[in-house]
Amino acid sequence: MVSGGAIQIPSRLPLLLTHEGVLLPGSTVRFSVDSPRNMHLVRERLLKGTSLKSTIIGVIPNTRDPEHDTDDLPTLHKIGTAGIAVQVVGSNWPKPHYTLLITGLCRFSVSSLLKERPFVLAEVKQLDQLERYTTPQRDATATDDGELGELSEKFYQAAVQVLDALSLEERFKKALPMLTRQIEGLKLLQKTRKTSPDNEKRVTDVQSLYEDEDDDGDDTAALERKVHGANMPEAALKICLKELKRLKKMPQSMPEYALTRNYLDLMVELPWSKSTKDCLDIRAARTLLDNDHYAMNKLKRRVLEYLAVRQLKTSLKGPILCFVGPPGVGKTSVGRSIARTLGREFHRIALGGVCDQSDIRGHRRTYVGSMPGRIINGLKTVGVNNPVFLLDEVDKLGKSLQGDPAAALLEVLDPEQNHGFTDHYLNVAFDLSQVLFIATANTTATIPPALLDRMEVLEVPGYTQEEKVEIAHRHLIPNQLEQHGLTPQQLHIPQSTTPDIISRYTREAGVRSLERKIGAICRAVAVKVAEGHTLTKTETLTPENSKQHGDKAAPPELPIVIDHIALKDILGPPVFEMEVSRERKSSMCSVHNPQVYYRNMQNLFS
Numbered sequence: 001m002v003s004g005g006a007i008q009i010p011s012r013l014p015l016l017l018t019h020e021g022v023l024l025p026g027s028t029v030r031f032s033v034d035s036p037r038n039m040h041l042v043r044e045r046l047l048k049g050t051s052l053k054s055t056i057i058g059v060i061p062n063t064r065d066p067e068h069d070t071d072d073l074p075t076l077h078k079i080g081t082a083g084i085a086v087q088v089v090g091s092n093w094p095k096p097h098y099t100l101l102i103t104g105l106c107r108f109s110v111s112s113l114l115k116e117r118p119f120v121l122a123e124v125k126q127l128d129q130l131e132r133y134t135t136p137q138r139d140a141t142a143t144d145d146g147e148l149g150e151l152s153e154k155f156y157q158a159a160v161q162v163l164d165a166l167s168l169e170e171r172f173k174k175a176l177p178m179l180t181r182q183i184e185g186l187k188l189l190q191k192t193r194k195t196s197p198d199n200e201k202r203v204t205d206v207q208s209l210y211e212d213e214d215d216d217g218d219d220t221a222a223l224e225r226k227v228h229g230a231n232m233p234e235a236a237l238k239i240c241l242k243e244l245k246r247l248k249k250m251p252q253s254m255p256e257y258a259l260t261r262n263y264l265d266l267m268v269e270l271p272w273s274k275s276t277k278d279c280l281d282i283r284a285a286r287t288l289l290d291n292d293h294y295a296m297n298k299l300k301r302r303v304l305e306y307l308a309v310r311q312l313k314t315s316l317k318g319p320i321l322c323f324v325g326p327p328g329v330g331k332t333s334v335g336r337s338i339a340r341t342l343g344r345e346f347h348r349i350a351l352g353g354v355c356d357q358s359d360i361r362g363h364r365r366t367y368v369g370s371m372p373g374r375i376i377n378g379l380k381t382v383g384v385n386n387p388v389f390l391l392d393e394v395d396k397l398g399k400s401l402q403g404d405p406a407a408a409l410l411e412v413l414d415p416e417q418n419h420g421f422t423d424h425y426l427n428v429a430f431d432l433s434q435v436l437f438i439a440t441a442n443t444t445a446t447i448p449p450a451l452l453d454r455m456e457v458l459e460v461p462g463y464t465q466e467e468k469v470e471i472a473h474r475h476l477i478p479n480q481l482e483q484h485g486l487t488p489q490q491l492h493i494p495q496s497t498t499p500d501i502i503s504r505y506t507r508e509a510g511v512r513s514l515e516r517k518i519g520a521i522c523r524a525v526a527v528k529v530a531e532g533h534t535l536t537k538t539e540t541l542t543p544e545n546s547k548q549h550g551d552k553a554a555p556p557e558l559p560i561v562i563d564h565i566a567l568k569d570i571l572g573p574p575v576f577e578m579e580v581s582r583e584r585k586s587s588m589c590s591v592h593n594p595q596v597y598y599r600n601m602q603n604l605f606s
């Protein structure tokens with residue numbers, strides 16, 4: 001590439017076709033690229049090549065790359081600038097494109113086209129020496145002021161003429177008027193800045209009118225309206241307006257544009273001052289808790305006390321309730337009922353396995369792929385600032401090099417501090433004092449002591465067999481029937497069968513497996529009911545199709561009653577052997593009517 005002190009550009013250059021901005025030797029210009037040939041050039045030359053030579057490309061001004069690579073090439077502008085790609089940034093937002101930062105080296109003229117696809121390759125002739133332009137000047141688009149960064153059409157044409165001027169004298173003649181115009185522009189801008197606030201308002205009014213005209217302007221104007229309408233505190237509003245100002249000056253192709261935009265979108269969506277109205281009626285709350293949950297009397301009593309005190313003293317900075325007990329005993333479900341009794345939104349935050357404090361407090365925005373933490377995300381999801389947050393499994397919090405999440409939770413739960421909770425991503429305080437936090441855990445042994453200290457532990461013990469039978473018949477069976485689209489007229493699980501499900505197919509303190517087994521029974525029965533339903537609906541039973549369907553064609557006699565043998569057919573052989581006393585066994589047999597059972601079984605599993 002070096003010959004006799006002067007640097008030679010390659011005689012064959014891939015060409016980038018541009019129609020906005022002109023790259024002049026010695027200047028550095030940012031180009032946004034999204035058309036097919038140009039995209040191919042970036043992918044196949046700039047991103048794949050490893051040598052310095054592969055980063056040199058020809059930039060042809062005044063020529064638009066066709067929208068499809070099957071389209072013919074337009075006539076290329078005759079003179080271009082060879083440049084070195086110093087930066088390539090790819091982004092998928094708002095559509096796939098690359099942003100190239102190119103420093104101009106020297107002019108060239110196109111001698112002949114070698115190929116048009118997948119990108120344009122041409123034989124070129126170098127027009128001037130390289131040494132004079134080796135110090136890159138300022139990035140032509142990265143001006144301090146957005147207004148200055150925009151090249152007018154006239155300016156653009158003038159720049160093309162400067163490029164085309166081969167002799168120094170001619171080039172000077174073409175460049176001088178451009179410089180004079182730019183100096184005039186700068187003077188005018190200085191004058192506008194010194195104008196009275198009244199004038200300034202007019203300028204911004206005109207500016208906003210102008211912005212409303214194009215899509216992008218529309219977008220930022222709408223965002224600005226949302227920022228003002230989000231009812232956020234002074235500090236947050238100030239940050240948003242600052243970010244908005246930055247956003248307006250940024251070209252959309254800049255990766256930071258999307259980041260700032262996402263940040264602002266979140267800020268306007270957060271429920272800074274949106275809340276639901278509490279509608280607590282202690283009597284209704286008691287009925288609701290009783291209706292939703294069988295047994296758990298101690299827990300329900302304490303929850304009612306807690307709610308009653310909250311009703312009398314709304315600004316209660318009381319302890320955080322923490323339900324501790326084995327899995328499936330209804331801890332989450334009580335939390336949900338509390339939200340319903342208060343008329344509040346409910347959100348569950350699973351903390352099991354969380355070992356990074358940024359999960360709670362978010363990542364700083366400088367971090368690649370930064371996000372807000374789970375608390376702020378939860379608030380965005382529920383859309384109000386006074387939900388019930390259930391911090392599930394606080395006993396399973398982990399610790400790692402990325403900080404202790406328990407320490408971040410301490411701040412969240414401390415009523416003295418949480419009105420000023422600062423998520424790293426938001427970088428401004430969000431008031432959490434209206435949020436009602438409830439925690440759950442399987443054991444207190446692994447809850448960090450400082451956290452445990454802020455909580456009131458309510459033990460939720462496991463259930464006895466009798467309690468489980470009641471829970472099954474009052475809650476689990478009706479719920480499962482509804483979830484599977486069945487009615488008690490279609491499926492009947494007698495009280496005598498439930499203890500068998502509990503002791504032979506589950507071994508747990510709670511009722512979660514029991515619920516799953518009931519679900520499995522519902523599914524098996526649903527298939528039978530649906531089969532019978534289709535048959536009666538679509539065809540009448542004739543001797544022929546009866547033969548074709550075999551015995552299965554007979555619609556089941558409803559309700560399908562699940563007794564011990566049906567249970568075995570559906571759930572398989574018992575997983576746990578039951579030690580049943582003789583008396584109990586005989587009493588179980590007496591409730592079973594062999595004839596009814598036989599008929600049902602024939603329908604169900606023949």
Ligand SMILES: Nc1ncnc2c1ncn2[C@@H]1O[C@H](COP(=O)(O)OP(=O)(O)OP(=O)(O)O)[C@@H](O)[C@H]1O
Nearest residue numbers: 292293294326327328329330331332333471475511
């Ligand atoms: N006393 C009860 N009355 C009615 N339903 C109950 C009762 N206890 C548990 N359930 C039901 O059992 C299922 C499991 O309960 P839930 O998910 O609340 O358990 P959990 O204690 O939060 O479990 P985990 O610790 O695994 O999260 C739910 O469908 C719930 O409605």
